[in-house]
Every structure is written in C-alpha cells, then in structure tokens.
Amino acid sequence: MKDLRAHAGFSIQPLYGPEDVADVDVDRDIGRPGEFPFTRGIHKHMYRERLWTMRQYIGFGTPTETNARFKYLMAHGQDALNVAFDLPTQLGLDSDDPKAEGEVGRVGMAVDTLADMEDAFRGIPLDRVSVSLTINGMAAPITAMYYAVAEQQGVAAERVVTTPQNDILKEFIARGTWIYPVDPSLRLVADLIEFSARHYPRSNPVSVCGYHIREAGCTTAQEMAYGLAIAAAYVELMLARGMSVDDFAPRISFNFTAWGKIFEEVAKFRAGRRLYARMLRERFKATNPKSWMFRSLIGGGGSAFAVQEPENNIVRGAYIALAAALAGAQTMALPTYDEAYTIPSPKAQLIALRTMQICAEESGAADTVDPLAGSYYMEALTSAMEKRILEELAHVDRLGGIVEAVKSGAIQAEVARQAYLYEQRIVSGEIPKVAVNCHVGDVPAEADREVELYAFDPKATEAQAAKLARIRRERANDAVWAALGRISNEARGRGNLMYPIMEAVKAYATLGEIARAMKDVFGEHKEAVKF
Amino acid sequence: MKVLIAKPGLDGHDRGAKVVAHALRDAGLEVVYSGLKRTPEEIVREAIQEDVDVVGLSVLSGAHVLLARRVLDGLRAQDAGDIAVVVGGIIPPRDVEALKRLGVRHVFPMGTPLPEIVKAFRQGKMSETTEEPRG
Numbered sequence: 210m211k212d213l214r215a216h217a218g219f220s221i222q223p224l225y226g227p228e229d230v231a232d233v234d235v236d237r238d239i240g241r242p243g244e245f246p247f248t249r250g251i252h253k254h255m256y257r258e259r260l261w262t263m264r265q266y267i268g269f270g271t272p273t274e275t276n277a278r279f280k281y282l283m284a285h286g287q288d289a290l291n292v293a294f295d296l297p298t299q300l301g302l303d304s305d306d307p308k309a310e311g312e313v314g315r316v317g318m319a320v321d322t323l324a325d326m327e328d329a330f331r332g333i334p335l336d337r338v339s340v341s342l343t344i345n346g347m348a349a350p351i352t353a354m355y356y357a358v359a360e361q362q363g364v365a366a367e368r369v370v371t372t373p374q375n376d377i378l379k380e381f382i383a384r385g386t387w388i389y390p391v392d393p394s395l396r397l398v399a400d401l402i403e404f405s406a407r408h409y410p411r412s413n414p415v416s417v418c419g420y421h422i423r424e425a426g427c428t429t430a431q432e433m434a435y436g437l438a439i440a441a442a443y444v445e446l447m448l449a450r451g452m453s454v455d456d457f458a459p460r461i462s463f464n465f466t467a468w469g470k471i472f473e474e475v476a477k478f479r480a481g482r483r484l485y486a487r488m489l490r491e492r493f494k495a496t497n498p499k500s501w502m503f504r505s506l507i508g509g510g511g512s513a514f515a516v517q518e519p520e521n522n523i524v525r526g527a528y529i530a531l532a533a534a535l536a537g538a539q540t541m542a543l544p545t546y547d548e549a550y551t552i553p554s555p556k557a558q559l560i561a562l563r564t565m566q567i568c569a570e571e572s573g574a575a576d577t578v579d580p581l582a583g584s585y586y587m588e589a590l591t592s593a594m595e596k597r598i599l600e601e602l603a604h605v606d607r608l609g610g611i612v613e614a615v616k617s618g619a620i621q622a623e624v625a626r627q628a629y630l631y632e633q634r635i636v637s638g639e640i641p642k643v644a645v646n647c648h649v650g651d652v653p654a655e656a657d658r659e660v661e662l663y664a665f666d667p668k669a670t671e672a673q674a675a676k677l678a679r680i681r682r683e684r685a686n687d688a689v690w691a692a693l694g695r696i697s698n699e700a701r702g703r704g705n706l707m708y709p710i711m712e713a714v715k716a717y718a719t720l721g722e723i724a725r726a727m728k729d730v731f732g733e734h735k736e737a738v739k740f
Numbered sequence: 741m742k743v744l745i746a747k748p749g750l751d752g753h754d755r756g757a758k759v760v761a762h763a764l765r766d767a768g769l770e771v772v773y774s775g776l777k778r779t780p781e782e783i784v785r786e787a788i789q790e791d792v793d794v795v796g797l798s799v800l801s802g803a804h805v806l807l808a809r810r811v812l813d814g815l816r817a818q819d820a821g822d823i824a825v826v827v828g829g830i831i832p833p834r835d836v837e838a839l840k841r842l843g844v845r846h847v848f849p850m851g852t853p854l855p856e857i858v859k860a861f862r863q864g865k866m867s868e869t870t871e872e873p874r875g
Contacts, residue, residue, distance in 0.1 A: 296750035296801055300777075308779070311803035312750050385752015385776050425755045516851030549850045550832055552802075625758040632759050636854050645851070662832050665802060738775040740758045 215473045215590075217430035217597045225585035233588050238483065242578045246486040248479045248591065249579040250537035251502040256575035261533075262540040263565050264341060264506065268293030268317035269552050270669040272329035275318040279333060281555060287562055291341040291542060292329070293317030294351070299386040301347050301724025304673040314669040316552070317343075321677045322717045326354040327361065335359045339370040341416070341506075346388040348375035349401050349707055350723045353714045356409065372413040372462060375401050378439045379418045381615045381734075382624060383425035388724065391616050393731035397706060399446045404707035406457045414457075415443055416506065418464040424510040426628020429473055430594060433481040434601030435620065436463060437488065438611040444493055454493045458500035462539075465505055467532040468513030468525070475581055476590035478505070478536035480598055483591075507538035511548040518644045519660055522546035526564050534574040535581055541565050552663035618737030625740050680717050688716040693726045700730035742770040743861065744792040746783045748811065751801035752776055756828060760796065760857055767858045780810030788820050794845075794861065799829040805838055812843050826860070828852070 213221045222229075233239065240246055243253030252258065265287060268275045279290055294317040297309035303321050304313045313319050320326060330340075335358065344351040352373040359369045377394040380387045387394060398415065405414035419436030427435065440461060447457050465481075467474040486501040495501060509529035514522040526543045533541050543564055545557035553561075569575050581587040608614035615621070634640040641647045692713035699709050706727070713723050745761045747754055754776060761773045772790050774783065787795045795815075799807055808827050815823050827839055828848035836847045846860050 296752075300750055302750075308750070311806035312801060315802045316751075380752070385754060387752075425753075426759075516849070549830065551830075625755070625762070628755050629759050629762040632763075632854055662834065736775045738773060740761050740773050 215429070215593075216469050217428050217473065217477075217594060219593050219597060225589050227585065229585055229589040230592075233592060238592070239582060239588070245490065245498065245501060246483040247502060248483045249582055251482065251504060251539070253578075255537060255578040256534075256569070257577070260569050260575060261538045261565075262289045262339070263287050263562060263569075264289040264291045264540050264542050265558055265561060266291045266293050266343065266542055267553075267558070268295075268343075269663070270314040270318060270666065271672055272318050272320065272325040274314075274669070276329050276331055276333070278555070278558075279329075282558060282562060283333075283338075285559060285562060286566060289339045289341070289540070290333075292343060294342075294344055294347075295319045296386070298351070298720060299344060299347060301350075301388055301720055301728075303719050303721030304670060304677055306721055313673055315665060319669070319673045320351065320354070321673065321719050321721070322680050323354050323357055323714050324676065324680055324717065326351075326358045330355075330358050330362075334364075335362050335371075336364040336368045339372070341372040341374070343374050345374050345377050345380045345384070346386050346394065346397075347720060347724065348373045348377075349397050350710050350714055350720055352401055352405070352412075352414075353707065353711045356711065357715050366409050367411060369409050370411045370413075371409075372416050373401065374418065374464070375415045376418045376439065376464075378442060378611060378615055379421050379435075382435065382620050383421040384418075387734045387736075389727065389731040390734045391612065393700075393727070394734070395442075395446060395612070397727075398443065399450060400705045400707050402443070402447060402457055403450060403452065404705055406452070406460065410460075413460045413462045415460075416462045416464045417443070420464045420466045420508065420510060422624060423466045424512050425624050426631055427624045428627055429469065429477050430597035431601050431624075431627065432465065433477050433484075433594075434598045434605065435611065436465065437481065437484060437598070438602060438605045440485070441488060441492075442611050444489075448493070454489070454495045455497040455500050458489060458493070458495050459497055459502075461504075463503055463505040465507055466510045466513075467507045467536055467538075468509045468529050469532075471528060471532040471535070472581070472587060472590055473594070474532040475536045476587060476594045477598075478503075478507070479579075479587075479591040480595035482537075484595060484598060504539050505537075506540040506542060507533035507536055508542035509533075509544045511544050514544060514546065514548055515642060515645045516549040517649075519546050519549065521644060522548070523560055523564065526561060527568065530565050530568040531572065531574055534568055534572075535579075537579060547660045550660045550662060552665075554661045554663065556661065616737070618739040621737070622739040677719065681719070684717040689713065689718045689722070692716050692718055693722055696723060696726040697730055700727050741794065741861065742790065742792045743772070743794045743796060744783070744787050744790055745771060745773045745796045745798065746778050746786070747774070747776050747798050748778055748780055748783055748807040749799060749801055749803050750777060751799060751803075753800045754798070756800070757796075757798035759854070760798070760828065763854050763858050764861055767862060769861060780807060780814055783811055784814035784818060784820070787815065787823055788818055792823060794824045794826060797825065797827045797829075799827065799831075802830065804829060804831055805835060805842070808839055808844055809842050828857070 419432035695709035
C-alpha cells in the first residue's frame, strides 16, 4: 500500500479506530463549542446563530474604481470588505515617487492622502460595514485615515469595526512589505493596538497571519505554529507596555489558509484553537474567555490553484470553502480562479462569492456545529496536528524565539527550504495536482482564451498623481509640517505615534511624507538574505 | 555558469525566486540571490560586479515589462549586453512576446515546470530561442 503523508509530515493510516483516540480526554481536549479550550469552535451554536462573514479581497486602480467594485459585490450579498492596497501604498511611497513607477494601482488601490480613503468609502456606511485593511508596515497611518473617514461620516468611535492586518512579523517572514527595522516596526504594531484598544474598542487592531507564511511554502503545522508564536510575541509586547492581557487580547484575530487536504486543515484549526486557548489562559493568565478565542478568517491561497485549465480552480475553491466551514471560520475569503493570471475579473470574484454562498446555503456544511467531531480520524488527526505544532513551536524557541528568528533570517530560510521540498514533491508526482502532474491531457492548456485579463490602465497613475498634486496645493502646509515634525519627535521618544499620525492625516499629509518622517529616525530594514 | 536571481520593483513575493535559486544551485550552478526590492540599477551593478552569465528576474506585481526594460537598457549602457536576462513570475501570455522583443532570452510564466527552467539554464549560455515555455 502506498504511503500517504499529511502536509505536516506524519503518515496517514488507511483506517482509524478507537485505539487511535485512546489518549484523547473528551472533557480536557475536545470539550463543548463555545467553551474552553474551544476545540469545537468559539461559539456554542456557530453558524446556526451567525453565518461566517464573506469578505473577498478587493482593490485596484484608483480609490474611485475600487469603490465601484466594493458596491458591486455588496449588491450581490457580500457583507464586509477587505481592501487591497497597491505596493507603493504598502511601502509608504507616494504615487508620484520615482520608485512607484509602474506599480501604482497594480495589485491594489492607490492611497496617498485622506482624500483617497474618503473616495474609497464614499456611500459605504462605516457604522454598518466591517472593513479589513490589508496593510502592515503602513498600518498606523492607513488605519488613522480610516478612523478619520469614519469620524467625517459621523460614526462614533465605539461603533467602528475595522481590522487592519498590522502583522509585521509575517511580512518579514513571507510577504515582504516591511519598511523599518524589526524593532521600530514592532513598536508601530503595538502603538496601533494600544491606541485602538483605548479609543476604538470594536476594532481588531491586529490580524495574525499564518496564511502568507503557508503561501510562501511552509507546512500546515508550521503555519499554525508560526502564527501562534507571532501572536505570543505581540501579547508580550503589549504586556511590556503595562497593558493587562484582557484589555487587548479579545480583539486579536487570525488569518489562515485552508487549502490542501480537507481533514488535515480542519484538524489544524481544531488543534490551533485548543493551543491558543491554553496559551492565553495558562501562560498569559487571561481571565476573560474572549481572550482565549482564536477568531479567524479562513481562506484559500493562490498556491492551491493551478495555471493549467484555470476553471478547475473553481472546484478547488469549493473544497476550500468546505474545509473552512468545517473548520469553524468566522470569516471566509476565497481566491479567484483567474488568480494565476491577473487581478480578478468581476465575474471571477462573483463566482468566488457564490461558491461561499452555495457552501453556506445549499451544502449543509453550516447546519450543525463541528460536524466532524468524534470521528476516530478527525480526533486522531487533531491530536497528531497538535503534537506537530508543539514540535514546531519548540523549534522556534530553539532559534531564540520568533523575533530573533526573523531578525537572523532563520525562519525565512526554513520557509524557503519547505517551498523547495514542496516543489520537488510536485515534480515527482508525490503530491498530485490534476492537469498539472497527473491526468494531463494531450492538448496543452490554452488558458489565456478562458481568462479575461485585467486591463491595467496607465491613466490611473496620471489621475492619481494629478489628485495628489492638487491636494498638496490646496492643503494648509503649515499644519502638515507641524504634524510631521511631531511624528519625528515622537519617533525619537517613546510616546504613541498614533496621536501625531492622526493629526497628520487629518491635515492631508501624504503617506510618503508620514513614512519619511519616521524613516528619518528609524532607518530602513536590511534583509538577511538566506536561501 | 553563474546566475543572479533578483527581485526588481516593490513586490515582496520571493517563493518562486528562492525555489528557482535552490534548484539551480542543486543543478550545480553558482547562484547569487540579491533579496527583495532591488532597483534595476542595483541589479545591473550587482550582475556586473558578480560577473554573472545570466540575470533571472522574478516579478509577480505586473510591472515586469517596465522592469525588464530597465535592466536590459542598464546592462547595454554598461557594455554588459552579453549578460542574458530571463524573466519569471505572473507573466500573462500576451506579455511573453513583448518581453522577448525587448531582448529577454527566456520567459517562464506561472506554471512552468521547475525541470524546464533548470534545463533552460543548463543549456549553457542562454541562446536565442523561439520556443514557447509551456504555460
């Protein structure tokens, strides 16, 4: 019989029975949904009371174009937003910066000033729509702009629900939109968490991401282990500031992926919830049950998909949605079938949304809580996954903890090594991929004919630059310089940078100006290149 | 043969670049990987300093045509036009020809099997080719 392995590395047996779950203590390890250790989910009745939120990742071109796409998906039943920003925005470069050439509006929408965020959310009531902001190195100023737009709309601070990603450690590991060195970058993460905890109690000021690390090549167990290690690092950061764990931990959320083997993915989340709950209660002494809850956006990753015969990706997306539902997602997002080619077309985005809706409404996956619980296989798999995650966490400890491992590049090197191993398994056929390394037809995929390519409009750059020039002319420059000066001063000191940043964005300082005011003090990160 | 694998522009996705770098190293090539967010000027400088035969650019943001042109122009301006340039990443089929017209020797769009990439490098000095990479 062929040996089969989980992505986490352990063998999968052809049959599981009572002997495989003999070590499982039902009360201690599984418990009841909505109760510690939350193995079965963080809510008692899960989807029977509230379905997962559907939140596709959207953004391209100018804020006005993106605003139209937001409204298109909301008109089709999407109930929340997840904003994609272009690379210059993510890296704190204005649209007219020479380094931004060719990148403005490419992989997300361009934001230079508060005026862009005003345009992006025009006609979208921020007291009723929750918005995720996929922004990290620039999370502080972009979230400040978001808070300012909400204020302009007359929304009370306590009603603003937003989730800036604000997870810089995974950027150093996997996604690459770092700007400043590790320590000042961590300070900015903490400033936003602290400011939001004090003034915007319903915001979720950090979304800890295993997702991007998995996309970069790590295993399922590493994805969860690194995510938990990153969460612990942020908790320690806030405790070091003198905050009490229950003041901020209830608003920590997670962003993970669920592509691959369905049962392994479900087990990963069941084990992860259990480990997180124990970590928060036992290690960090949190007493509020909400602090123990691993609330997660679960989605797919482009890595699950193939460029060959792209329509097959629609089917892959449906399995991801099923895995995410069975895993107990609070929020779901799917990649689109054209992901390997282009910025998603409206059609591809609608299909992804419909996939989640079909899973929710038609498939029965949402009918009852944690439907796989009690299966010999699922409980054995959950225990096996827990064990592997703990081994990976021990490995991170041996590297000096996640922050040190990021600084030295050791984690990045391990992720790259795993990516290479994975690719070798694809080449050898050990990991089958239909129409890629097995069941390959005689006719090569001529996918371009089936995919509507996004027509990038270079005029978007001109429009964005013209708008930026107009704002620079019209704003009160004295107020801008004063606020920027306060940012630099505060950066030299130890105060919370969110206060002067709020002031600067309201004066229509540009993102590039704000980023530079900090860069003058913090310097730039030098990557430890290892492969 | 010596190869520089480089990530020009702002894109932070380096999985593909690192996987290819690993594979080429395992195939016996000398490989330098220069890390994220290099400008075309920096890449040209490093290619010349390191005396490489081939520069492999990895771009996933959509800015590949502009960035490849900058690197090719830079190499030619430095009298280093004999250094071959190849490009991989999210390259839509319609851009493959555009890149080749600029002087890019090989294009490896998403989905190109790793052994094909290694084979193309192993052929020694990268020759002009009309062969379409499978995509």
